[in-house]
Amino acid sequence: MKFLDLAKVYIRSGAGGGGCVSFRREKYIEYGGPDGGDGGKGGSVWVEVVDGLNTLIDFRYQQHFFSKNGQPGRGQQRTGKDGDDIILRVPVGTEILDEDQETAICDLTEVGQRILLAKGGNGGFGNLHFKSATNQAPRRANPGQAGIDRTIWLRLKLIADVGLLGMPNAGKSTFLATTSNARPKIADYPFTTLHPNLGVVGVDNVEFVVADIPGLIEGAHEGRGIGDRFLGHVERCAVLLHLVDGTSETVADDYRTIIHELEAYGGELADKPRITVLNKVDALDEEEREQARGELEQAVGGPVMIMSGVAHLGVTEVLRALRAQIDENRLRQKPTEEAESWQP
Numbered sequence: 001m002k003f004l005d006l007a008k009v010y011i012r013s014g015a016g017g018g019g020c021v022s023f024r025r026e027k028y029i030e031y032g033g034p035d036g037g038d039g040g041k042g043g044s045v046w047v048e049v050v051d052g053l054n055t056l057i058d059f060r061y062q063q064h065f066f067s068k069n070g071q072p073g074r075g076q077q078r079t080g081k082d083g084d085d086i087i088l089r090v091p092v093g094t095e096i097l098d099e100d101q102e103t104a105i106c107d108l109t110e111v112g113q114r115i116l117l118a119k120g121g122n123g124g125f126g127n128l129h130f131k132s133a134t135n136q137a138p139r140r141a142n143p144g145q146a147g148i149d150r151t152i153w154l155r156l157k158l159i160a161d162v163g164l165l166g167m168p169n170a171g172k173s174t175f176l177a178t179t180s181n182a183r184p185k186i187a188d189y190p191f192t193t194l195h196p197n198l199g200v201v202g203v204d205n206v207e208f209v210v211a212d213i214p215g216l217i218e219g220a221h222e223g224r225g226i227g228d229r230f231l232g233h234v235e236r237c238a239v240l241l242h243l244v245d246g247t248s249e250t251v252a253d254d255y256r257t258i259i260h261e262l263e264a265y266g267g268e269l270a271d272k273p274r275i276t277v278l279n280k281v282d283a284l285d286e287e288e289r290e291q292a293r294g295e296l297e298q299a300v301g302g303p304v305m306i307m308s309g310v311a312h313l314g315v316t317e318v319l320r321a322l323r324a325q326i327d328e329n330r331l332r333q334k335p336t337e338e339a340e341s342w343q344p
Helices: 172-179 227-234 251-265 286-300 315-325 337-341
Strands: 006-012 045-049 064-066 086-090 094-097 104-108 114-118 149-156 162-165 197-203 206-212 239-245 274-279
Touching: 006 086, 006 114, 045 094, 045 104, 064 086, 086 149, 104 114, 114 149, 162 172, 162 227, 172 197, 172 206, 172 239, 172 315, 197 315, 206 315, 239 251, 239 315, 251 286, 274 286, 274 315
Parallel strands: 006 064, 045 086, 162 206, 162 239, 239 274
Antiparallel strands: 006 149, 045 114, 094 104, 094 149, 197 206
């Protein structure tokens, strides 16, 4: 399944049916009177969060969602049929934006949430509705109310507890593959990761979700590279894990580049709790490791952890540091071996 996190959708609610002008005409009934029914209500457009989806790929192949109009009223006091509603089913973490892509309509963060996007038009009154003591034979009926036509954007922001940040080839995908059952693509060239990956990581009998996004490069906030397109996926994270390639000759500059891009991106991303880790230390000797760590600590202005995803060096300590930054209500209890092996 391809990953798609932004989709433009055209929606239109149904118009209400018109009222009917009719009079009762039956043999042996001298004064039949008005009997025109009301028009039916137009269908509405809803958005609903469902479980089991993690992409907006369905909206690439269908962008137009038009509800049916209500049927007009008929004689013999018959009301027109209401138009059917349309439901847009989206994954958890979807934002609904107006056509300008800036005005937020709603933010859907829980399964089962259901929001009305375009209400169907009301049906018009038939002439039976206007009957009164002073107007016993009304010859008027109301037209149905028009539907709502609008263009919206669907933007998906994955729900994760930890977000991975770093330059291309900093070891983010390797870390995710080492600590979870996720199998992201790993290779020795930049931009191996082309779309976000999620993995469930367990440590000390609790589990949390880690999101890996494509690497950032200098000028990403101006459109260079592809990582800036996916920074929204780590906006909801409780803590950011910043991986720095220990084999790089410009460790401090690599760190500053990512921080600059976070600040240029805006929002609260740059202010989130962040743990900085010097990665790939298995490829360095003791002297090179301490030198790179000292340069990075001077740039960070605080302590820096060391790790090697390939050699499993320092991975558990990093996971425990991440766990300490996540609220208890976001953590999930890890299933025990007894519960996993139980069969009915």
